[in-house]
Amino acid sequence: xxxxxxxxxxxxxxxxxxxxxxxxxxxxxxxxxxxxxxxxxxxxxxxxxxxxxxxxxxxxxxxxxxxxxxxxxxxxxxxxxxxxxxxxxxxxxxxxxxxxxxxxxxxxxxxxxxxxxxxxxxxxxxxxxxxxxxxxxxxxxxxxxxxxxxxxxxxxxxxxxxxxxxxxxxxxxxxxxxxxxxxxxxxxxxxxxxxxxxxxxxxxxxxxxxxxxxxxxxxxxxxxxxxxxxxxxxxxxxxxxxxxxxxxxxxxxxxxxxxxxxxxxxxxxxxxxxxxxxxxxxxxxxxxxxxxxxxx
Numbered sequence: 001x002x003x004x005x006x007x008x009x010x011x012x013x014x015x016x017x018x019x020x021x022x023x024x025x026x027x028x029x030x031x032x033x034x035x036x037x038x039x040x041x042x043x044x045x046x047x048x049x050x051x052x053x054x055x056x057x058x059x060x061x062x063x064x065x066x067x068x069x070x071x072x073x074x075x076x077x078x079x080x081x082x083x084x085x086x087x088x089x090x091x092x093x094x095x096x097x098x099x100x101x102x103x104x105x106x107x108x109x110x111x112x113x114x115x116x117x118x119x120x121x122x123x124x125x126x127x128x129x130x131x132x133x134x135x136x137x138x139x140x141x142x143x144x145x146x147x148x149x150x151x152x153x154x155x156x157x158x159x160x161x162x163x164x165x166x167x168x169x170x171x172x173x174x175x176x177x178x179x180x181x182x183x184x185x186x187x188x189x190x191x192x193x194x195x196x197x198x199x200x201x202x203x204x205x206x207x208x209x210x211x212x213x214x215x216x217x218x219x220x221x222x223x224x225x226x227x228x229x230x231x232x233x234x235x236x237x238x239x240x241x242x243x244x245x246x247x248x249x250x251x252x253x254x255x256x257x258x259x260x261x262x263x264x265x266x267x268x269x270x271x272x273x274x275x276x277x278x279x280x281x282x283x284x285x286x287x288x289x290x291x292x293x294x295x296x
Contacts, residue, residue, distance in 0.1 A: 005281040006236060009255060010042055010051040013275030017257030018202065019062035019074070019107070020277075021289060022247040029247050030063045030071070031257050031277060032056075034103075039063070039073075040277070044248060051277075054087055062107035064115060065291040072292045074117050076103035079134065081294075092294075093137040095119065102128060106150045106202055106243065110181030111158035113293030116142070118149025124167070131163055133182055135296040142183060151213055153203040154181075155226065156287060162190065162211055166201060169194035171213070171224065190228045202243025204254065206284045214241035214256060221256065221280065236278060239263075239271040246286025247279075254280040 009029070020031035029042045037059055042051035062074035071082045078094040096102050096119050107117035114135040121128035129146035132139055143149075143163070151164035151171055158178050164171045172187040190211075193200055198218025203211050209226040219239045223232040238258035247255045260268055260275040268274050 003235075003237075005283075007279050008273065008276050009044075009279040010040065010277045012040070012051060012053070012277070014038075014257060014259060014277065015275065016242070016259040016261045017275065017277060018105075018242050018259075019060070020243055020245040020247075020255050020257055021063040021065060021071075022245060022251075022255070023065060024249070024251075024288060025068055027249060029245075029255050031243075031255070032060045032063060032073075034059050034061050035261065042277075044279075057089070059103050061104040062117065064107070064109050064289065066294060067291060072115070074104040074107050074115075079115070079117070093134070093139060095132065095134075095139060096130075101125075105129070105148065106152050108152045108154065108203075109290050109292050110154050110161070110176070111290050112179055112181045113290060113296045114181040115292055116152045116161065116163070116181070118146070118152065118163075120146070120148050124148055126167070129165070135180065136294060140182070143187070148199075150199075150201050151203040151211075153205045153211055155205060156207060156209055160226070162203060162205075163187075164200045164203075164213075166199040166216065169196065169199060171200055171211070173228075191224050191230060201241065202257075204244045204246055204286060206246070206282075206286045207251075208284065210284065212244050212254065212282065212286075214243055216240050216242060216259075221254070221282070223282075232282075234280065234282060236280065237273045238276060238278065239267070239274060241278075244280075245289065251286040251288060252281070252284070254282055254286070256280055 014033040015035040039054040147167035173190040
């Protein structure tokens with residue numbers, strides 16, 4: 001890898017890497033491999049070695065902090081509290097548990113402590129996806145009829161939410177209530193990528209309000225301004241990056257998960273870093289995802 005601003009953080013190949021988060025107290029990154037039911041734990045110390053891998057009993061798509069000892073995992077049938085010390089899982093609230101044909105996908109916590117979480121068909125069937133707002137155990141469906149909900153992120157002040165249906169290719173923005181993280185208007189088009197190469201996947205917002213997105217199938221990260229312009233594109237050495245999040249003591253690096261889902265043998269050979277997890281220096285500082293509030 002010739003670009004000194006990019007390195008492989010962990011060499012383990014993820015079938016579908018996703019849902020990264022960062023714990024600043026321990027300088028540790030967490031992410032999942034949805035399809036292989038694995039949770040990764042990796043201190044960012046350069047001498048830390050490979051990530052510790054925790055087997056999960058079901059598919060999990062997103063990791064969010066609750067407090068120093070607990071995490072919220074978005075799983076195929078609900079949201080679970082995980083105790084970091086021993087890995088014990090307990091159901092917090094169900095989410096489409098009655099529909100065995102769907103699973104969770106992309107999610108982020110709003111500054112107020114509520115979670116936005118997407119669901120989708122297990123085979124990405126058209127229109128089976130949705131995005132939900134979860135405050136405590138109160139679950140509210142926000143948007144339905146999606147195929148692959150992704151790109152969930154929030155402006156630094158929490159007044160704007162972003163999301164995309166990767167299948168459609170239109171990054172949308174919506175005005176939010178600061179206190180609840182609920183929409184107060186209809187979504188609008190922020191950027192139309194429907195005719196572009198690859199698809200907009202996961203997203204993270206920096207301290208200036210730029211929305212950094214992984215472009216699945218496009219081997220790059222894109223940054224969009226709050227006004228709706230694509231202002232930067234950074235090439236990455238994986239064809240299918242999936243989700244970025246800001247990590248490090250200065251929140252000045254992006255951890256980027258990737259996937260080899262859907263790639264045949266020839267495609268994997270042409271993409272030697274496929275499925276690996278990267279650390280990218282974008283030259284900006286990011287925001288720490290807030291913890292999920294159990295009592296919101």
